[in-house]
Amino acid sequence: MERKKSCMSINARNMDRISSLPDCILHQILSFLDTRFAVQTAILSKRWQNVFDTTPFLNFSYNFSEIADPLDLSANPYNELYDRKRDGFSECISKVLDAQNGYDCKKIVIRCDLMLDSKFVNSVMSYAVRHKAQEIEIMAGCDDLDRIEFPESIYTSQSLEKLKLVGDEYNYMYVSRSMGFRFLKELRLHRVELSREGFSQEIFPDCPNLELLSLVACSLESTYYPFVLSAPKLKTLEMIFLLSEKSSLRPSTVEISAPMLSYIKYEGPDPMHLILGDCASSLEEIDIDIQDGFSNGNIREKWVIERLIQMLREFRNAKSVIISLNTLEVLSAIPSLLQGKESPFANLKNIQLKTSWPELVPGWSFLLKNSPNVKASIQGDLNKVLMSETQESFRGGNNS
Template sequence: MSSITDDDDIISTLPDAVICHILSFLHTKQSVATSILSKRWINLWRSVPVLDFWDVELDDRETYFRFNEFVYSVLLSRNSIKSFFIDIWYDDPDLAHLGIPNVIKWINYVVQHGVEHLKIYIGTVDFIPKFPISILSCRTLVVLQFEGLVMKGFSSIRLPSLERLRFQDIKFTNVRDLLLLLAGCPILEDLRAGYLSFDSEDTLTYQERESLSLNKLTKANLGYTFCHFPLKALQNVEHLFIEINKVYRGCDEIPNFHNLTNLGLYSINYSWHLLVNVLKHCPNLQIVALSQGTANGTIEDVPENNWVDPIFVPQCLSLHLRTCKLLNFLGQQGELLFARYILKNARVLRTMKIHCSEDLKIERELFFCPRASPICDVIIKSVCK
């Protein structure tokens, strides 16, 4: 790369803080490479608050040692690290066993140096790495994202500054460890978790289910959690997506979601009475998206005639619901009756969007049914399978 003279390098006239902000959007290897552009750039990369080692694949020992040396040199070049992103895939199991202890050391280092945003993925071919326990006592951490790890061996969690938590493909010992993790995040605002599994299927006691409180939480996405999650802990959210079959049990009490305006529900075989019961507990709901699956992927699994219009109309239908989305629509009688029920009672509904299979003909069923809202549009979108 040829050198650029100071007279021609207009970007170099920008303040250091602006240049470092620009460099923070690059992978760290690219950021370091800018040091040869001109004298103005030689040391700027050292002040970039973001270290980004993303999409790294290590397939031989030479590449492994070269990468390790690079990371250590970058870490030791600065005292303050605001963001640390690491995504490593080890092609060789021996390299993984050799390299993961180093990754743990890097994470420990940034935790000790005031990291605020941490994003981790460590991929291997024959085992699942353990979650670095040092993270769970990081007082500066604001955003934590991790994937593909085992969470075991921790007894206490103190994440007093954490506002956003996202994780998936995580294996816990039991559901209590999941609740312990969340309980250690007192100001958590945004939670996204999916594809969680547990070594033990022990059920929680009533006291354990009632003890979790996430009062600051405004957004929650619990897709494919494979556990019964305490719904009461989510009652202050404004945006919520859950797989209702996994999270909810028939004996559970559904709390009132007074702040909830945007709801997504995924269900295996629509349970109509449950759906209406959920709507009754969301008095201010404005947007709802309902998606369904079947027990083994066949249409025959879906009950057709189990719908009867409830006597009680939920408040959200009467006063607030503006958008209703019905996804994976199969055209079963129960689905059509539910859609008609929404149209007949949603007074301020603006749009009903239905995503169905390509050959499904339901226009006549819905376009001419009674509508409480004079401005509602029914949009049917065919989706090729």
């Protein structure tokens, strides 16, 4: 009997071993939980009662579509329920922030499928800056007449390093002015509309510490003006435009001044007119996916191919290339346009492609003309076709 009690005592100590961890470890554990569940840990024991009150990680999420289907409700009840849930979600966040007001935070995350009021979003950002947050992520929709005005303090915050804004599936998040962040290192904008109204030609002026910029399905509304990006420490640039979006939502020309830029990822219906300037020599890796299906005839095909060749020439110093099947299909559509032209790459060491279509040999051979020592990663029977038809291009090379 005594042995059984002893075993039970040992098991009890083992089960509560997590409570003996320091607060910083417990805070890290809570960071993986939604805040509504993290709050509930206070009932576990006295040890846990104050853990959440001092946590520097706040994660709020809500999915209205899980509880309400517009097909099940008439318009008025659905709208009333939506407004009630949105107001309740905002009020819940405000109460938690008020309760945490005496402590600094590291990261604030809000993810929902609700259209949040811009004043509320502004207040959350202001709170984050006051409490020295290092990361802010907000994913929500906004009314197109309700544009987000960032608090002035966010532009000069020395603690904030990462900012991510994401519009929801059906609504953009609307921003009404240029964004010059003095100390920000990472900026990710997904489904965000940067209206030309209220912006200078340079949408991201004065970002001396920015190292990563990601623009995914954003509306830049600058078709007739170049999109100018100047960031002396920028290393990674991602620009992804959806095939379904209107061409007016993306710029026709992008001018980049970033002498430390080493990686560019581009996806879009058309090749982009890029002017790299001083960053052409620092570029190490590119990832290109042109999704155009040539639905408008031969004139369109020729224009896209010539534009793609011009775009690739801006990447002439890249050592590693990831190229999609779509891109190679575009490049191979009119083989005569590639005859007599030099490959755009002079320093290529590695190229990756996944395809087994022999019809794509012209475009593939064109890319490798000036790079006899390139290491090419390919899939299927294309390797055999290349070895037989473009042996001269691979002479002395190391191909796999």
